[in-house]
Amino acid sequence: MAVSSFPTFVAFLAQITLQVGALDTFIAAVYEHAVILPNKTEIPLSQDDALILMNKNIDILENAISQAAKQDAQIIVTPEDALYGWKFTRETIFPYLEDIPDPRVNWIPCQDPRRFGHTPMQTRLSCLAKNNSIYVVANIGDKKPCNYRDSACPPNGYYQYNTNVVYDAEGKLVARYHKYHLYSEPQFDVPEKPELVTFNTTFGKFGIFTCFDILFHEPSVTLVKDLHVDSIVFPTAWMNVLPLLTAIEFHSAWAVGMGVNVLAANIHHVSLNMTGSGIYAPDSPKVYHYDMETELGKLLISKLDAHPRISPAYPAAVNWSVYAVTIKPFPVQKNTFGGFISRDAFNFTELFENTGNLTVCQKDLCCHFSYRMLGEKKDEVYVLGAFSGLHGRRRREYWQVCTVLKCKTTNLTTCGKPVETASTRFETFSLSGTFGTEYVFPEVLVTKIHLSPGKFEVLTDGRLVNKNGSSEPILTLALFGRWFTKDAVPNSCGTSNLAMTCLLIPIFLMFIAL
Numbered sequence: 001m002a003v004s005s006f007p008t009f010v011a012f013l014a015q016i017t018l019q020v021g022a023l024d025t026f027i028a029a030v031y032e033h034a035v036i037l038p039n040k041t042e043i044p045l046s047q048d049d050a051l052i053l054m055n056k057n058i059d060i061l062e063n064a065i066s067q068a069a070k071q072d073a074q075i076i077v078t079p080e081d082a083l084y085g086w087k088f089t090r091e092t093i094f095p096y097l098e099d100i101p102d103p104r105v106n107w108i109p110c111q112d113p114r115r116f117g118h119t120p121m122q123t124r125l126s127c128l129a130k131n132n133s134i135y136v137v138a139n140i141g142d143k144k145p146c147n148y149r150d151s152a153c154p155p156n157g158y159y160q161y162n163t164n165v166v167y168d169a170e171g172k173l174v175a176r177y178h179k180y181h182l183y184s185e186p187q188f189d190v191p192e193k194p195e196l197v198t199f200n201t202t203f204g205k206f207g208i209f210t211c212f213d214i215l216f217h218e219p220s221v222t223l224v225k226d227l228h229v230d231s232i233v234f235p236t237a238w239m240n241v242l243p244l245l246t247a248i249e250f251h252s253a254w255a256v257g258m259g260v261n262v263l264a265a266n267i268h269h270v271s272l273n274m275t276g277s278g279i280y281a282p283d284s285p286k287v288y289h290y291d292m293e294t295e296l297g298k299l300l301i302s303k304l305d306a307h308p309r310i311s312p313a314y315p316a317a318v319n320w321s322v323y324a325v326t327i328k329p330f331p332v333q334k335n336t337f338g339g340f341i342s343r344d345a346f347n348f349t350e351l352f353e354n355t356g357n358l359t360v361c362q363k364d365l366c367c368h369f370s371y372r373m374l375g376e377k378k379d380e381v382y383v384l385g386a387f388s389g390l391h392g393r394r395r396r397e398y399w400q401v402c403t404v405l406k407c408k409t410t411n412l413t414t415c416g417k418p419v420e421t422a423s424t425r426f427e428t429f430s431l432s433g434t435f436g437t438e439y440v441f442p443e444v445l446v447t448k449i450h451l452s453p454g455k456f457e458v459l460t461d462g463r464l465v466n467k468n469g470s471s472e473p474i475l476t477l478a479l480f481g482r483w484f485t486k487d488a489v490p491n492s493c494g495t496s497n498l499a500m501t502c503l504l505i506p507i508f509l510m511f512i513a514l
């Protein structure tokens with residue numbers, strides 16, 4: 001979060017003064033959509049039947065878009081997969097796809113619906129933006145013809161992409177983004193390289209990416225660090241995973257850690273744990289929604305700073321390790337034990353007393369926690385945990401995590417398992433760690449899966465502390481670090497686009513050997 005070095009600051013001022021009619025604030029909307037799913041089938045539908053299903057979903061989005069516009073929202077974000085869901089093969093998704101042109105063609109589909117062939121979805125979305133005078137961000141499927149001269153061209157002659165589109169308030173296509181980090185999506189192809197897609201508005205510069213992309217450096221971090229976007233629009237179909245990766249928890253933490261606004265729209269599908277949308281500013285979540293009780297969609301609206309970096313509320317730059325590396329460390333606990341969060345082997349130590357100073361380490365990461373619980377210690381067990389390593393089964397992403405969490409039961413083998421309620425409040429807490437990365441996302445999740453706006457802050461020396469009185473009952477506190485430069489190089493034979501490199505190199509070596 002290296003904030004406003006002087007030259008960047010000047011560049012910002014210059015850009016802002018150049019923009020005639022630039023606004024200081026804007027009204028953002030996100031819609032959590034309970035998607036109507038197609039019936040399971042192995043036989044592709046006809047294009048007409050695919051269109052009928054997509055139109056049913058857009059009918060619902062249309063209502064949300066017009067509601068948002070009536071409340072003066074200038075932009076609305078709708079979720080990933082919101083028109084057709086997710087369970088597809090390459091063949092069964094095909095009737096849902098349209099060829100989406102590069103926005104440089106300067107096209108208002110609503111005014112010129114036949115210019116690029118049969119594009120009913122693009123036309124309808126463009127008309128919704130135009131008719132309601134609002135930017136509309138949506139996720140649809142793109143198909144791009146290719147041929148035998150391109151050796152990576154899939155057998156059906158099309159690349160198929162999970163795609164975000166943005167229409168401005170006149171209905172013009174202003175952005176198209178192909179998702180890079182696919183998550184179990186055999187129906188789609190990985191684009192050749194990550195795309196850095198931005199669009200300018202009178203209310204700031206926006207960047208765009210999708211769902212799983214948020215865990216990686218490209219394009220998400222580059223959009224913020226190098227292209228200096230003010231806000232991110234983020235369609236997602238996010239399955240919540242306690243304790244560290246529920247949607248509201250991680251997306252709000254990313255907004256704080258990166259210092260940008262995040263407009264996150266999730267699918268609503270309770271049986272797959274998909275819920276949790278929000279409008280998050282760098283200093284605090286503005287509005288969020290998490291609902292495992294109903295099957296209903298939800299529109300969220302909030303005002304945001306158009307240029308958060310120059311707003312007085314903008315948090316100062318943080319060095320995540322300064323406190324942790326400079327203090328005299330607390331005695332490392334002797335009663336450290338191993339445990340798991342998902343598949344990651346953490347080192348844990350229990351918060352025995354109702355007040356204390358603890359340290360737990362793993363490899364180079366030491367996590368320090370100072371705390372005082374409010375009142376008598378409850379019959380609830382909390383641990384401080386440290387993890388530094390490649391995450392999960394895939395072991396590609398390098399994580400550094402310091403966390404304090406409530407164990408599911410008083411049996412220490414349950415620490416790290418999902419738990420949704422707590423009653424322990426902390427009068428004070430301070431969590432810090434000797435991070436090797438500058439990308440750290442501060443998470444606070446409280447009982448019944450709620451955020452805690454206005455009740456915690458990050459100090460410039462990297463401590464996550466409570467403020468404004470005692471905390472709400474804590475489920476998880478975490479400093480969630482991503483050390484991108486230590487990520488494992490992906491198995492280059494894994495993705496279709498690189499398959500040729502894997503084949504060619506051995507052939508090339510054979511020739512040399514001959």
Ligand SMILES: *[C@@H]1O[C@H](CO)[C@@H](O)[C@H](O)[C@H]1NC(C)=O
Pocket residue numbers: 036037038039053
């Ligand atoms: C799924 O099949 C049922 C029964 O045939 C039908 O009533 C329903 O409309 C179908 N749903 C969709 C989305 O096509």
Ligand SMILES: *[C@@H]1O[C@H](CO)[C@@H](O)[C@H](O)[C@H]1NC(C)=O
Pocket residue numbers: 124127128131
């Ligand atoms: C947009 O408005 C035009 C005319 O006002 C109308 O014909 C059209 O059906 C509307 N489209 C949508 C998608 O609301």
Ligand SMILES: *[C@@H]1O[C@H](CO)[C@@H](O)[C@H](O)[C@H]1NC(C)=O
Pocket residue numbers: 015018198199200
């Ligand atoms: C946005 O505006 C800046 C200057 O104000 C310009 O350099 C940049 O190319 C524009 N980006 C887009 C995507 O239009």
Ligand SMILES: *[C@@H]1O[C@H](CO)[C@@H](O)[C@H](O)[C@H]1NC(C)=O
Pocket residue numbers: 239240241242271272273418
């Ligand atoms: C949803 O979350 C609960 C608890 O966090 C978990 O037990 C369950 O397996 C999850 N369901 C799915 C479909 O992942």
Ligand SMILES: *[C@@H]1O[C@H](CO)[C@@H](O)[C@H](O)[C@H]1NC(C)=O
Pocket residue numbers: 319320321322325438
């Ligand atoms: C953060 O602080 C540590 C310890 O004082 C120092 O070694 C490091 O260079 C600082 N990092 C940055 C990016 O300033």
Ligand SMILES: *[C@@H]1O[C@H](CO)[C@@H](O)[C@H](O)[C@H]1NC(C)=O
Pocket residue numbers: 336337338345346347361362363
């Ligand atoms: C802490 O983590 C390291 C690395 O995974 C492991 O080797 C060590 O045994 C752990 N310590 C305890 C007490 O579990």
Ligand SMILES: *[C@@H]1O[C@H](CO)[C@@H](O)[C@H](O)[C@H]1NC(C)=O
Pocket residue numbers: 355356357370
């Ligand atoms: C924790 O450390 C702080 C300052 O480093 C000290 O004031 C406090 O007494 C310590 N608390 C315990 C329970 O050791």
Ligand SMILES: *[C@@H]1O[C@H](CO)[C@@H](O)[C@H](O)[C@H]1NC(C)=O
Pocket residue numbers: 411412413
């Ligand atoms: C804790 O749980 C483990 C695994 O379920 C079990 O083997 C052990 O007996 C339990 N310990 C206590 C004290 O209940």
Ligand SMILES: *[C@@H]1O[C@H](CO)[C@@H](O)[C@H](O)[C@H]1NC(C)=O
Pocket residue numbers: 453454455468469
């Ligand atoms: C302080 O916390 C209370 C809830 O305990 C909240 O309503 C209030 O907005 C917070 N104040 C500030 C300044 O964040």
